[in-house]
Amino acid sequence: MSRPPAPENALSRLSRLLTMVPWLVNRQGIELESAAAGLGITVEQLESDLELLFVCGYGQFPDELIDADWEGGRVFLRNADTIARPLRLGMDEAVALIVGLRALLAVPGLGERDAVERALAKLEAAAGSVGEAASRVDVRLSDDVDEDLLARARGAAERHERVRLHYLVPGRDESTERDVDPLRVVTMDGRWYLEGWCHRAEAMRMFRLDRIEAMDVTGERGDLPPDARPRDLGDGIFQPAEDDLLVTMRLARSARWIPDYYPVEATRDLGEGRCEVDLRTADTEWLVRLALRLGGEVSVVGPPELAVAVREAAGAALAAYPPR
Amino acid sequence: MSAPTGPAAKTERLLNLVLVLLYTRRPLTKARIRQMVPQYASAPTDEAFDRTFERDKDELRELGIPLVTEEVSAGWDDDQGYRIDQREYALPDLTFERDELAVLGLASRAWAQASLGSAAAQALRKLRAADVERDEESLIGIEPRLRTTEPSFDALKDAALRRVPVTFEYRRPDSDDTMTRQVQPWRVLLWHGRWYLTGFDLDRQAPRVFRLSRIAGSVRTAGRPGSFEVPADHDPHLMVSRSTTPTQHSPAILRVRSGRGHLLRRRARSVGEVDDQWSLVDIDYSDVDEFAGEVAAHGADVVVEQPHDLRQAVIARLRAALGEGSTAGEGEAR
Numbered sequence: 297m298s299r300p301p302a303p304e305n306a307l308s309r310l311s312r313l314l315t316m317v318p319w320l321v322n323r324q325g326i327e328l329e330s331a332a333a334g335l336g337i338t339v340e341q342l343e344s345d346l347e348l349l350f351v352c353g354y355g356q357f358p359d360e361l362i363d364a365d366w367e368g369g370r371v372f373l374r375n376a377d378t379i380a381r382p383l384r385l386g387m388d389e390a391v392a393l394i395v396g397l398r399a400l401l402a403v404p405g406l407g408e409r410d411a412v413e414r415a416l417a418k419l420e421a422a423a424g425s426v427g428e429a430a431s432r433v434d435v436r437l438s439d440d441v442d443e444d445l446l447a448r449a450r451g452a453a454e455r456h457e458r459v460r461l462h463y464l465v466p467g468r469d470e471s472t473e474r475d476v477d478p479l480r481v482v483t484m485d486g487r488w489y490l491e492g493w494c495h496r497a498e499a500m501r502m503f504r505l506d507r508i509e510a511m512d513v514t515g516e517r518g519d520l521p522p523d524a525r526p527r528d529l530g531d532g533i534f535q536p537a538e539d540d541l542l543v544t545m546r547l548a549r550s551a552r553w554i555p556d557y558y559p560v561e562a563t564r565d566l567g568e569g570r571c572e573v574d575l576r577t578a579d580t581e582w583l584v585r586l587a588l589r590l591g592g593e594v595s596v597v598g599p600p601e602l603a604v605a606v607r608e609a610a611g612a613a614l615a616a617y618p619p620r
Numbered sequence: 621m622s623a624p625t626g627p628a629a630k631t632e633r634l635l636n637l638v639l640v641l642l643y644t645r646r647p648l649t650k651a652r653i654r655q656m657v658p659q660y661a662s663a664p665t666d667e668a669f670d671r672t673f674e675r676d677k678d679e680l681r682e683l684g685i686p687l688v689t690e691e692v693s694a695g696w697d698d699d700q701g702y703r704i705d706q707r708e709y710a711l712p713d714l715t716f717e718r719d720e721l722a723v724l725g726l727a728s729r730a731w732a733q734a735s736l737g738s739a740a741a742q743a744l745r746k747l748r749a750a751d752v753e754r755d756e757e758s759l760i761g762i763e764p765r766l767r768t769t770e771p772s773f774d775a776l777k778d779a780a781l782r783r784v785p786v787t788f789e790y791r792r793p794d795s796d797d798t799m800t801r802q803v804q805p806w807r808v809l810l811w812h813g814r815w816y817l818t819g820f821d822l823d824r825q826a827p828r829v830f831r832l833s834r835i836a837g838s839v840r841t842a843g844r845p846g847s848f849e850v851p852a853d854h855d856p857h858l859m860v861s862r863s864t865t866p867t868q869h870s871p872a873i874l875r876v877r878s879g880r881g882h883l884l885r886r887r888a889r890s891v892g893e894v895d896d897q898w899s900l901v902d903i904d905y906s907d908v909d910e911f912a913g914e915v916a917a918h919g920a921d922v923v924v925e926q927p928h929d930l931r932q933a934v935i936a937r938l939r940a941a942l943g944e945g946s947t948a949g950e951g952e953a954r
Contacts, residue, residue, distance in 0.1 A: 304627075305627060306627040307683060309628075311742070312742065314635075314638070315742050315745050316745075318750070319745055319748075322749055348628060348631060348632055348635070349635075351632065352632060352636050353636070354640050354644075355656060356658055362639075378639050378643050379642065381709075381710035381749075383683075383684060383709060383710070383711065384709070384711050385711065386683065386739070387684070387781060388739035389739045390743065391736070391739075392728065392731050392743060396727025396731060396740065397724070399730065399764060403762065406762070408722070411720050411722065411723045414720050415716060415721075415723055415727075419714075422712050422714055429781045429782075430781075432780040432781055432807055432850065433781065433807075434807055434809045434810070435809075436811050437764050438812055440812075450761040450762060451761075454760075464886075469880050469918065469921065470882075471882055480762065483764045484764075484765040484766075484813075485813035486813020487813065507883075509886075556769050584919075587941055588919055589916055589917035590913060591937035591938055592936070592937065595941075606941055607941070607943060609919040609941075610919070610938045610939070611942055613916070613918075613919045613920045613923075614935065615920070616875075617923070617931070617935050
């Protein structure tokens with residue numbers, strides 16, 4: 297789950313400003329809004345940063361101060377030659393990129409392998425000893441993936457080709473057929489997904505590659521509806537809608553992993569390692585299966601109909617086992 | 621123009637210090653720096669200035685700014701001087717091809733929701749500072765996303781990068797009990813969607829694998845940077861896969877309703893049709909509790925024929941779900 301960012305301290309802000317100045321110096325006259333977007337900050341933050349830069353300099357005479365001007369909605373930064381080049385990459389910065397590139401190298405059948413290797417070589421040369429240290433953080437994107445399917449799914453996404461999927465929905469134990477206009481292939485939490493516009497659900501959906509039984513290219517164009525947006529992956533793969541059913545469950549300690557995998561709205565500690573969580577789901581069948589799978593570790597508190605459904609499903613299953 | 625104290629004032633002071641020290645060709649004495657940086661000039665006493673200046677120097681160095689100390693000859697006696705060498709400070713000129721920038725963007729975005737997210741974005745911004753062409757969306761069609769939900773990730777990453785020994789409380793599976801472990805961290809590894817630490821366990825005097833999700837509380841450093849070496853032949857993947865991959869498989873026979881149990885059928889060694897309502901599925905499993913959960917999830921669609929212990933485990937799960945007895949007991953540690 298994503299956490300709210302910690303408030304920025306003086307040093308992180310300095311580090312950010314030292315990166316921002318060269319970026320702006322090379323983009324004189326950029327619009328305030330585009331600059332803020334490119335820098336990943338709000339316009340208010342940018343204006344406050346520019347105000348701060350405006351009073352700094354290598355001396356205190358006017359011609360020694362940085363000249364920041366954003367009056368007309370466009371940003372000009374002058375007299376900032378002293379810090380017009382970015383500071384070398386810090387340890388975390390170099391490590392993040394190097395580890396990320398090395399992980400890409402392990403993606404089966406990646407066509408851009410050559411570009412990754414060239415970028416990596418340049419970066420490692422610039423990072424010096426940090427490149428060696430970076431090997432102590434190691435990311436293996438899951439490699440137990442059907443390489444042929446992965447390549448075809450990527451290809452369909454890049455060429456905007458509609459595909460027909462035979463897809464298993466384990467939450468409902470169903471094999472389904474659906475047409476999908478693919479957007480991209482995502483890998484997260486050790487799994488691979490095809491993300492695209494599902495014509496059956498009339499919505500963006502993520503399909504686990506290992507649950508695709510067959511994928512055929514239909515021959516039709518697979519252009520996404522103009523208002524279709526890729527999923528913001530910040531909170532993981534499962535993303536509930538506001539009008540989904542609100543379910544309350546009690547979790548034993550051994551089921552405390554659930555809030556890490558599914559977006560829960562609230563968690564209440566019950567002591568001794570137990571807790572109560574609220575989560576939203578549109579798929580009650582999935583939830584019944586979860587409660588059966590984790591019988592004794594998870595119990596549904598509400599809504600009452602769902603608690604009854606779990607007990608009925610458990611009772612029906614037990615009927616197959618005659619008492620001895 | 622701005623508040624004399626608080627984080628904004630400190631950023632302003634540090635930025636002025638960086639500008640002054642980068643601009644100068646010759647090292648500047650502390651006295652000179654105090655005159656040139658306005659926020660120092662207002663320090664009430666010499667001691668207050670000294671304290672602030674010493675801390676500022678340390679913090680700039682922590683940020684990776686190469687602030688050097690040199691002797692300056694001031695005519696009648698020698699003194700310490702300070703400056704920042706522009707060549708040491710600035711990122712070397714790097715030019716990247718478009719396809720290289722695309723994969724760098726991908727590598728950076730991979731961390732977007734993880735602990736190194738802002739470092740990765742900032743690194744990319746530095747590399748692209750002079751690259752004024754419009755930032756393009758990647759056409760690669762793949763988005764790797766990393767997540768670091770374990771609170772211990774940052775501390776262990778720092779310790780492994782700097783080779784600092786650590787101690788932490790490590791939880792047994794499904795239990796409240798923790799044990800203090802002292803470890804030389806060798807590798808922080810993401811494997812099959814989970815973060816692991818490999819390292820040398822100082823109490824057991826042997827290499828060990830730890831799961832970050834089972835580390836309780838905070839990670840404390842217990843030594844100096846660079847105080848151990850990672851064996852050259854260390855193979856973290858082998859270690860982790862040995863510690864996590866089940867070695868034993870047991871056979872089971874399940875009765876599965878027609879048209880149901882798709883995932884079980886896919887994994888089966890063989891599937892035989894009993895009649896038009898049921899199939900017999902011959903399948904291997906490794907962990908009886910986990911597999912019992914998977915079977916139980918299917919409710920009345922899957923029945924265990926053999927073996928007995930799996931059958932009992934499924935019955936226990938289902939009874940617990942029914943609210944009778946329990947396997948884990950609500951909250952009881954297994």
